[in-house]
Amino acid sequence: MPVNARRFIRKMRGGAQAHLLEADDGKFYVVKFQNNPQHRRILVNEMIAAEILTHLQIASPEYQIVRLSREFLAANPDVYLQTGTRRVPVEPGWQFGSRHPGNPDTLAIYDFIPDALLGQVANADQFRAVLVFDRWTGNADGRQSVFFRAQLKDWLAQPGVPPRKQGFVTLMIDHGFVFNGPHWNFPESALTGLYPRRMVYQTVRSLGDFEPWLSRVLNFPAEVIDKALRQMPPEWIAGDEAELEKMLEGLLRRTRRMPELLHGCREAPGNPFPRWVEG
Ligand SMILES: Nc1ncnc2c1ncn2[C@@H]1O[C@H](COP(=O)(O)OP(=O)(O)OP(=O)(O)O)[C@@H](O)[C@H]1O
Numbered sequence: 001m002p003v004n005a006r007r008f009i010r011k012m013r014g015g016a017q018a019h020l021l022e023a024d025d026g027k028f029y030v031v032k033f034q035n036n037p038q039h040r041r042i043l044v045n046e047m048i049a050a051e052i053l054t055h056l057q058i059a060s061p062e063y064q065i066v067r068l069s070r071e072f073l074a075a076n077p078d079v080y081l082q083t084g085t086r087r088v089p090v091e092p093g094w095q096f097g098s099r100h101p102g103n104p105d106t107l108a109i110y111d112f113i114p115d116a117l118l119g120q121v122a123n124a125d126q127f128r129a130v131l132v133f134d135r136w137t138g139n140a141d142g143r144q145s146v147f148f149r150a151q152l153k154d155w156l157a158q159p160g161v162p163p164r165k166q167g168f169v170t171l172m173i174d175h176g177f178v179f180n181g182p183h184w185n186f187p188e189s190a191l192t193g194l195y196p197r198r199m200v201y202q203t204v205r206s207l208g209d210f211e212p213w214l215s216r217v218l219n220f221p222a223e224v225i226d227k228a229l230r231q232m233p234p235e236w237i238a239g240d241e242a243e244l245e246k247m248l249e250g251l252l253r254r255t256r257r258m259p260e261l262l263h264g265c266r267e268a269p270g271n272p273f274p275r276w277v278e279g
Pocket residue numbers: 012013014015016017018030061098099100101109110111141144146173174175176
């Protein structure tokens with residue numbers, strides 16, 4: 001169910017000029033607008049990526065379609081886009097909201113944490129998981145995630161986490177440039193999807209280390225994409241329908257190339273998988 005924006009919190013950094021907004025479900029969303037400076041297709045990519053990540057069971061924020069009314073925009077003049085010195089109004093209508101994992105007043109979110117803490121992130125295996133996703137979807141942006149401290153049982157997929165244990169968790173964010181952003185194609189590159197902090201791959205020895213996510217991609221059901229398309233506001237894809245369908249067919253065909261696409265990382269400078277066992 002879509003939600004309505006009711007309060008502007010702050011502007012976020014980044015090329016899409018996302019805004020942190022509170023919605024009428026009482027939750028907070030990092031919202032990218034249809035007329036963001038990158039491209040309208042960024043919203044389509046974010047929404048399809050969010051549905052795929054949920055299916056693959058990779059830690060990523062929930063999302064919502066967030067409606068901005070004319071009244072909200074009139075009452076919140078700080079919500080606008082900037083191109084050079086020009087102030088561009090945000091168009092009312094349906095936007096993409098990536099759910100903030102808590103209350104921004106009380107929960108600190110970090111884009112980066114020191115290596116010593118990175119080693120202690122409770123779900124650090126998600127960097128291996130999301131590499132499968134990024135190779136498959138041709139994510140043209142560097143891998144990005146957010147980190148925060150939380151009760152682990154609320155955020156880890158596995159059972160048996162002690163009830164009060166606290167620790168750092170990560171969520172994978174920023175999927176505007178999957179499918180090569182507005183280009184909707186899949187360029188070949190050894191670097192695609194690699195996280196700049198290579199220690200997250202230090203245990204990788206073989207394709208088996210990318211399970212169970214690799215098998216989930218190899219057996220990916222097209223219905224997951226259909227579900228995303230059914231829920232997508234039609235104005236996000238008006239005039240783009242045929243090109244979108246062509247790109248998504250390419251995505252589904254590409255699943256069978258997964259082993260090769262993961263192997264391809266090993267051509268990247270600096271050898272991301274130093275412990276790889278040939279074979
Ligand atoms: N779900 C979320 N919860 C909390 N913070 C978030 C969430 N999504 C994004 N952010 C924050 O908002 C910032 C901007 O988001 P994002 O990276 O998706 O936008 P962008 O404009 O594509 O950025 P860039 O151009 O730098 O890659 C992130 O750096 C992160 O700090």
